[in-house]
Amino acid sequence: xxxxxxxxxxxLITGRKTxxxxxxxxxxxxxxxxxxxWVVAFALAVTFLAVYLFCxxxxxxxxxxSWNLNRTIGWGWDITNFVWWVGIxxxxxxxxxxxxxxxxxxxxxxxxxxxxxxxxxxxxxxxFPLIHMGRIWLAFFIFPYPNTRGPLWVNFNSPLLWDVFAIxxxxxxxxxxxxxxxxxxxxxxxxxxxxxxxxxxxxASFGWTGSAKHWQRWESLSLILAGLATPLVLSVHTIxxxxxxxxxxxxxxxxxxxxxxxxxAIFSGFAMVQTLMIITRKVLNLKDYITLEHIESMNKxxxxxxxxxxxxxxxxxxxxxxxxxxxxQFAFFNRATGPYWYTYFAMMSCNLxxxxxxxxxxxxxxxxxxxxxxxxxxxxxxxxxxxIIATTLARDYLPSSWSMYYPxxxxxxxxxxxxxxxxxxxxxxxxVAPVVAIAEVKSILKSSGDQYTEKFEKYHHEKQFAxxxxxx
Amino acid sequence: xxxxGTNIIYGLYDDETDLLAAxxxxxxxxxxxxxxxxxxxxxxxxxxxxxSESRLHVAGFFFGLTGTLVAFLFMTWSLxxxxxxxxxxxPYWPVPSFIPITFELTVLFASVGMVVTFYxxxxxxxxxENPIIDKRITDNKFCIAFDASHTNHEAVNNFFSSxxxxxxxxKTI
Numbered sequence: 001x002x003x004x005x006x007x008x009x010x011x012l013i014t015g016r017k018t019x020x021x022x023x024x025x026x027x028x029x030x031x032x033x034x035x036x037x038w039v040v041a042f043a044l045a046v047t048f049l050a051v052y053l054f055c056x057x058x059x060x061x062x063x064x065x066s067w068n069l070n071r072t073i074g075w076g077w078d079i080t081n082f083v084w085w086v087g088i089x090x091x092x093x094x095x096x097x098x099x100x101x102x103x104x105x106x107x108x109x110x111x112x113x114x115x116x117x118x119x120x121x122x123x124x125x126x127x128f129p130l131i132h133m134g135r136i137w138l139a140f141f142i143f144p145y146p147n148t149r150g151p152l153w154v155n156f157n158s159p160l161l162w163d164v165f166a167i168x169x170x171x172x173x174x175x176x177x178x179x180x181x182x183x184x185x186x187x188x189x190x191x192x193x194x195x196x197x198x199x200x201x202x203x204a205s206f207g208w209t210g211s212a213k214h215w216q217r218w219e220s221l222s223l224i225l226a227g228l229a230t231p232l233v234l235s236v237h238t239i240x241x242x243x244x245x246x247x248x249x250x251x252x253x254x255x256x257x258x259x260x261x262x263x264x265a266i267f268s269g270f271a272m273v274q275t276l277m278i279i280t281r282k283v284l285n286l287k288d289y290i291t292l293e294h295i296e297s298m299n300k301x302x303x304x305x306x307x308x309x310x311x312x313x314x315x316x317x318x319x320x321x322x323x324x325x326x327x328x329q330f331a332f333f334n335r336a337t338g339p340y341w342y343t344y345f346a347m348m349s350c351n352l353x354x355x356x357x358x359x360x361x362x363x364x365x366x367x368x369x370x371x372x373x374x375x376x377x378x379x380x381x382x383x384x385x386x387x388i389i390a391t392t393l394a395r396d397y398l399p400s401s402w403s404m405y406y407p408x409x410x411x412x413x414x415x416x417x418x419x420x421x422x423x424x425x426x427x428x429x430x431x432v433a434p435v436v437a438i439a440e441v442k443s444i445l446k447s448s449g450d451q452y453t454e455k456f457e458k459y460h461h462e463k464q465f466a467x468x469x470x471x472x
Numbered sequence: 473x474x475x476x477g478t479n480i481i482y483g484l485y486d487d488e489t490d491l492l493a494a495x496x497x498x499x500x501x502x503x504x505x506x507x508x509x510x511x512x513x514x515x516x517x518x519x520x521x522x523x524s525e526s527r528l529h530v531a532g533f534f535f536g537l538t539g540t541l542v543a544f545l546f547m548t549w550s551l552x553x554x555x556x557x558x559x560x561x562x563p564y565w566p567v568p569s570f571i572p573i574t575f576e577l578t579v580l581f582a583s584v585g586m587v588v589t590f591y592x593x594x595x596x597x598x599x600x601e602n603p604i605i606d607k608r609i610t611d612n613k614f615c616i617a618f619d620a621s622h623t624n625h626e627a628v629n630n631f632f633s634s635x636x637x638x639x640x641x642x643k644t645i
Contacts, residue, residue, distance in 0.1 A: 019511060019612035144550065153550040157559045162572040169580040176587045183596070184610070188511070191607040206591065207600030210609050212521055214594050215513040220526035221590045225583055228532075232579045239572055439512040446488075 011450035048420020055413035085125035091269020092118025251392025267305035271377035310352030350380020483637030494635035539581025603645035
C-alpha cells in the first residue's frame, strides 16, 4: 500500500505503470493469438508428451522388465525422477507461502507461475511411483479402504505410505492455494472478455466481485493457508527423505538429516523457477514485473541453499573418513571414485561449485548466466538423487551381487516424456491464466513501483542534505 | 445470486487514497455504505467499514482438529484393534509412526475445510454469477455503493462530488 519503503530497496515494478497498464500487460498474453514461439514450444512439448504416453503404455504392457532394473538395483531412473520432480515442486510453495509470511514483496512477481510449476511438477512426480508399481491398475491398494482381504489395512509404519499421504495432501493444498489466489485475476480477465471466453472465465472466476468483505476473508485465507503450507512443504520432503533414511542401505542414510534434503529441494525448485521465468518474461514481455531484482533475489536463495547442500556433501565425506569405520568409508568413497564417479562429479560441480559464481552481484544480475546456471542446477540435482539411489545400490553388501545399471530407451523416454508433460501443462497455463498475480502486483505498486520509489529516494536524499546543511 | 432488484447509487474513484478518504467522510456524514469494491485488497479499509476480523481461522482450527482425530483414531483402530500385525517388531500401537500421517491429514482437513467455508460464506462458487456493478472494478476503479432506497440522493451526490469521485451512476442490480 502507500506505506513508505526503505529507500535502499530497488523498485520491483518498472516502467512507471498505472493500475490499468498492469491489467493490460498481464492479461494481454491470454487474449492475443499465440505467438510463433509459443506454437513451436507447444508442438515440441506435445511431441515429448506423446513419447511419454507411449513409454508408459509400453511399460504397463510389457511390464517392468522393459526397464534395466535388476536384483541389486531395484530403484533407478524412476525413483530418481520422482524425487527430482517433487523437489522442483517445492519452490512454488516456498515462494508463495514462506515469503508471504516473511512479507517479501518480490514474491508477487513470480508466485503465480511458481505455484503453477509446483502443481505441474507434483503431477509429474506422482506418476513415477505409480508406473513403478508395474500393475498400475492396482494402485488404489495404497489407500486404506475396507477391502475383502480381511480387511487387511495398509502399513502405517511405512514411510512409503506416509509419502502417499504427504504428496496427495501437498498436491491438494497447493492446488487450492493457487486457485484461490487466481480467482480475482480470472475475474479481471472475465471483465475484459467477450462471448464464449466471458462465459468460461465467468464460471472459472466463481462470481468474484471485489467486495471489501470478500477481500478481507481472501487475505485471511491466504495467510492461514500459507501458515499451513509452510510446515507442510517441509514435512513432505522430510518424508521423502525418510523413504531412504529409514532403510538399511548405508548410502541411503545420507538423507537422514532432512533439512539437507529440504535445502536441496528448494535449491532445485528455484532453479526451475529461474528457467521458466527467464523464458516467460522474455516471450510474454513481462520484464517490468519480473525484474532483475526478482532474478537476483532468487539467485541469492540458490547460492544459500546450494552451499547448504555442498556443506552437507563435504560433511558426509569428512565424517565417513573421521569415523574410521570401513563400511561407512567405502559407501562414500565408492561414490566419489567408484564406477559412477562421473555422476558424483556432475553433482559436486553443478550443485556446490557452480552456484558460487553468485557471490558476484554482476553475475546474479546477468540473465544469460542465470539461465545457464539454472540448467546446471537442474542437472546437478537430478544427479544427486541418482547418486544417492542407484550408485549406492550398485555396490551393496555382497560383492558377488555387485552390478551396474544403465537405463533402457523406455526409462529415458519416460524421463524426457515427463518433461513434455510438464511443459505442455505450463504452456497451456500461460495461455489461459494471468502468469503474474495481477491483484497482488497492484497492491505493491505504491510501495515498489519505480515512480514511487524514486520519490522516496528523492525525499530521503533531500532530508539527508538538509540535515547535513544544518549540522554545518 | 442473480439480480436482486436492488437500486444502487455508486461512485468510482481512481485511487485507493481517495477511496479511504471518501469512506472516512461518509462515516462522518453518517451515510450508510452498502459495499466497497476494489481491484485489490485496500489496507486500512476494514476498520473504517466496521468489518470485524474474519473468523476463518477459528473454523480452520476445528477442521484441523477433525483431521487430527480422524487420522489418529483410525490408525489406532485399524492397526491396534481391527487387524493386529507386528511390523518390524514394533508394538501394535506405534504412536511415533502415526505422527506424519496425523500431521498431513490435519493440514488437509484444515485447508480443504477453510477453502470450502470461504467460498460458501462469500456466496462464491463455480458458475455463480454475481451482478457486476462496473467492469472496471477488477481493473483500476475503486467503488463505493449506496442502497438508493435507503439514502438521501442529494446528500449522496454531494458526498461523491466533494470527495472526488470521477463518475457517479445509478443502477439496478
